[in-house]
Amino acid sequence: MNFDFSDDQKFLKDQANKFLTERCETTVPRGILEGDAPYDKKLWQAIVEMGWTGVTIPEEYGGLGLGYLELCVIAEELGRSLAPVPFSSSVYLATEALLVAGTDDQKKKYLPKLASGELIGTFALAEGAKVPLPKTIVTKLSGGKISGTKLPVPDGDVADFAIVAAVTDSSGSESSVALSIVDLTGKGVKRASVGTIDPTRSHAAVTFDNADAEALGDSDAGWALTRRVFDRAAVLFSFEQVGGADRCLEMAKDYAMGRYAFGRQIASFQAIKHKLADMYIKNQLGRSNAYYGAWALSTDAPELPIAAAGARISASEAYDYASKELIQTHGGIGFTWEMDCHLFLRRAKLLSLCLGGPRGWKDRLVSALERRNAA
């Protein structure tokens, strides 16, 4: 048994860490938060040049042809550094959707450009503040044309194309959902940036009005494909979450060691010590569940739905707690705009909601356990 990353993967992680420590200090996401740019183009360009956008894309399609474990360690560092780039949309979602469901022609058409950064892709599922389900989706696909509004679409304002989930009839059944590739710069597409809890990651409302839609996968397989892509993305996001949560713990520790009250370091008070111990515990549970997800993803194991849900639930809980208690550990200064704590609070909540909140994943996890037990 070997339940760890290889030395090569650890080396890659270390490299990514060094790169992002240098190129993505918290001033970088703060710049996006306080400025008008949707993402940091210089950082994005540098990331593309490192080849990270093509890590899991096979060499024949212009990628590095490395495995998912390599992508996991990069994801962890991107999460740690709050990198304000459209990486997750383009790599975890769009690239994965094409790898999972694309025809060879589609792969040839899109993957090399995704790898090279020439194209940015995304995935459009949500339609406002509601749980996106076959029965609640109203965006309609008919005769190769798509109409409806998707909101929020991650990086929808900067992506070149989106994988769009739409219904082909109003039956509400899973088989009524189809995926399409839609050119976001094409005719019949309007998009507008929208305000979210974490402006360091750009989101948009995208409205389709009879826009051209290129089918991705079978027209009755859209929901199953969405779930499959989301399971895969959940593992990758869980590494971003674990990376962010660990950084919160480090920041909380540093602050508590340097802050004095009642004549002593606040880190010497049990209330703080036990809070940080609880952060550590949750982070370790999140990390271990994420590792299992990484194993399932990298081996395409049948356990993936269970492993992905476990990783997502556990890592979301860890980051949520760590980001809240990071502020609490700082006391008054912690809830000021000038301190970086809130950057993590924002990102933590964004990541826990971006593929749908843990509530729905818990339900799916238990369903998967029931299926396994019945089998």
Place this chain on the structure above:
Amino acid sequence: MNFDFSDDQKFLKDQANKFLTERCETTVPRGILEGDAPYDKKLWQAIVEMGWTGVTIPEEYGGLGLGYLELCVIAEELGRSLAPVPFSSSVYLATEALLVAGTDDQKKKYLPKLASGELIGTFALAEGAKVPLPKTIVTKLSGGKISGTKLPVPDGDVADFAIVAAVTDSSGSESSVALSIVDLTGKGVKRASVGTIDPTRSHAAVTFDNADAEALGDSDAGWALTRRVFDRAAVLFSFEQVGGADRCLEMAKDYAMGRYAFGRQIASFQAIKHKLADMYIKNQLGRSNAYYGAWALSTDAPELPIAAAGARISASEAYDYASKELIQTHGGIGFTWEMDCHLFLRRAKLLSLCLGGPRGWKDRLVSALERRNAA
């Protein structure tokens, strides 16, 4: 506004406290736990002589004709002292059922004897480890005869009669439930003591085989009556719970003040201080919710279902937490048989389950809120 007990009620509480402090040290429930007797007859006799069994019974039926607030303060002290007597079964359940649903003749027949302690009554609803609902009850009432097994019946081994919930058909509808008064010493009734988590309160399995059943209330009103009696009992039990929870806090505090580790009182460590603060917070919330329940009960307010559920949920949570953390505060000695901590752990869990666990009460609470909001 006056959200407190009156001076007379506080005097009664103080009297009850003195009486039980003297007559019901923890050696008394421990005697029942470790011995064969189902309850402490001497204590019960003394309680009857104090008139507590007739507090809310009108004078015309041989009671003291006092109000429910008086019964609440007595309940709190009975809870504090872990009194091992059939008080709750006979007073909160059987007496209440007769007051709520009995005809004048039935009141005349039973209430004076309940007040004088000549009769002990109880309420038989549960049928084993399942949620007792109209659709799950199998005990059958037909032609004035009752058949089936009730388990666990509180004090079922010592009570003279029971109010029994049975179904008149197998429709599973609420109107299929009827209440009856059944003589537990009569023909067709077999009963056997059963082991429970808290042997200081006796329980039995009671089997009816065509036993004579005297109707209590309309034959289609049994479920509504049961809920009504349980709402009333929930308030009274919540005072027992609050009394027990406060005693746990006092015991935990006393131990923490007297126990030294690392050269100081363990009560000076934040881990212990904050634990006891949390106990205090939960106990106060429980107490305040119980007070509201007392108001609703004593004024027969339409808010009773909401107030009773709130009191029950909040007081159960308080006692559950206090009894668990009482042991934890004691450390190793806390989980030995010789220390009294476990007497409270047992009683806390018994009380939280005896009218059905908080889970079901939460559901009912929210339903009541929905009804109120809709009205």
Place this chain on the structure above:
Amino acid sequence: MDFNDSPEEAAFRAEVKNWLASNATLRTEGSDDPYAGMSEKELLKLAREWQSKKANARFAQITWPEEFGGRGGTPIQSVIYGQEEAKYAVPRGFFEIGLGMCVPTMMAFASKEQLERYVSPALHGEEIWCQLFSEPSAGSDVAGLKTRCVKDGDDWILNGQKVWTSGAHFSDFGIIVARSDPKARKHKGLTFFFIDMKAPGVEVRPIKQISGASNFNEVYFTDVRIPDSQRLGEVGEGWKVALTTLMHERLAIGGGSGGVDLRELMSLAQSMELEDGPAMANAAVREKIADWYVRAKGLQYTRYRTLTALSKGEIPGPESSIGKVVSAPKLQEIASFGMEIEDMGGILTDPDLAPLDAAMQQSYFWAPGIRIAGGTDEILRNIIAERVLGLPGDIRVDKDKPYDELPSGH
């Protein structure tokens, strides 16, 4: 137990109702905040007018003695007034700290002449007061403050920085505690003053919070001159005066923590569709609603118990100390769960796109501050443990050393 007014309370309530009906406009349930979008300056002008009306009718500080413009009333009368006023659209939020904490401290320590000068303008909303205790390196440990005051003839010279000062930017006066003797033991070297916030050397800067709003200020003092006549209490006895202020802060019967509550969550749950049907029918959602409901109600009924004690002339028990430590985390949990019910769309903050005008999202950024301001969760548990339960304090390493020998960090 009785939720009805006593005859005296009923009479007072009738008087209040009557006065309000002739002097203010009823708030309509569900209607927009009539003050939304108004500038602080405009709002302050309206608030001053309303405060003056109230003060003239002796409803502004009901429990104050008549000589100070109150009516020597009971705390329960204050509450009755508050309950009735809450039904009206009146501007609030400018005078509470001054009248609740600063002026009462003045009443305990200032001279007769000073009270004649300052109380009435404060009561009538003509002058506003703020409280200057916390510092960047003295938050939970207020007595660890650094701001220095040095005697210079009949004056004191003040230098340093205060923080978390609500309303400093529109305040005329402030009460402040500063260190007069760094060689003395921590709690012994402090001296207390009231100061003119418009004096030269006082600079007020707003603090931007994570919510984007600025409810607090930093206040910088550079060679600010304070006449010794504005000292409250003896030199070196400033901690004792500060404790008086803090006692008044605690006596203020806290309401909730602001932000969303069960009403909003239930409204959201009624409108959202989950996998298995309406969120309101989902057992996990219902269980959480019930849990939060009994906590909210437990707090509300605890306040009723406190009010009852007050109305009987008793000093309220320690029950009231549990308010914020329960309500602030509850707010954080409800906001978080509300966003989770909104699922992928829960990240939206545009009031036109997010349900309930993005109330859940706003509360999510508001709650972390509430868990800290006015005493962190941790400090409040210490207070409950020590002052309510009588448990021993933590080991103190800072009590018997001169202040300037204590270690300090950021």
Place this chain on the structure above:
Amino acid sequence: MDFNDSPEEAAFRAEVKNWLASNATLRTEGSDDPYAGMSEKELLKLAREWQSKKANARFAQITWPEEFGGRGGTPIQSVIYGQEEAKYAVPRGFFEIGLGMCVPTMMAFASKEQLERYVSPALHGEEIWCQLFSEPSAGSDVAGLKTRCVKDGDDWILNGQKVWTSGAHFSDFGIIVARSDPKARKHKGLTFFFIDMKAPGVEVRPIKQISGASNFNEVYFTDVRIPDSQRLGEVGEGWKVALTTLMHERLAIGGGSGGVDLRELMSLAQSMELEDGPAMANAAVREKIADWYVRAKGLQYTRYRTLTALSKGEIPGPESSIGKVVSAPKLQEIASFGMEIEDMGGILTDPDLAPLDAAMQQSYFWAPGIRIAGGTDEILRNIIAERVLGLPGDIRVDKDKPYDELPSGH
């Protein structure tokens, strides 16, 4: 990442499988415990036989050097053996403390002659060892112990009381730390010995727990004579020796906390009918199952990470320290919730009347002890904070004073 054995591991596993197949009986899933109802004496006899077999095949302590009867194997080999043995019905629970903690301490501090005398009989199950550290007034603070040892010629005279001693009643020897100098500082006046549990003056009394079972003992010492040759480490250096033992305790890779887990809860939820249908379909029940599942799996995968580190010859990281502080409260919560699903019948403890043979109820009485034994939740959080995260210790008032000047309570 790979759950498969390396070629070496696979070869070892095959060897183990082969040996077990010829020497033990497979356990059948769902069948009754073959040892249920057996007296401890009978069980011990079987356990000794099995231990002897294992030791002869050098599977008893795989990581021990060959000279001591081990095979100088890797920790991962131990785990592989454990995984395979778990499939067999073999008697366990008598030798773990001796071989895991006592004998390793002996190896570090005893003489060559003593090791020749004691190691092999312990390994073969012929002699059993126990550990005597905790005392009634020294639990979390083990170094606060009172038991006195006084030098008397070539012997020491021991008086005092130990507590929570697992297996004391069937042990032949024990390791013990006692106070040799009450005038010295707390950690400095301790001396460490191994003792004969059958020596005159040693009295073992079982402790009845709240579950009704007796898994632990009190041990009383009255003028027990210990030859100085049985001292381990220097006089006054007993704490250092004790730390060696405790390190071995922590290195033991913990499994769960015993008692019910998700399997039992799901099985219960599948069989219970709630207001709105089967408990397993209830969203609140499902949410809790998911929460506990990810905690349980998080612990399991954390153990895998530890094993991986061990198998690479690394010293495992601090991950393993989180085990009990997660699993013990989880056990308590699951048992409590299981009883709540059983509703009014959840109080029943008769295995014939309560679902799952009353496993939920039994666990509810077992869990409080698990949250305490082997380090309370609070001590474990201290350990994580200090040893894993490197946060400062609490202020110590007991380090620099003579032991006999420290305050003590019950």
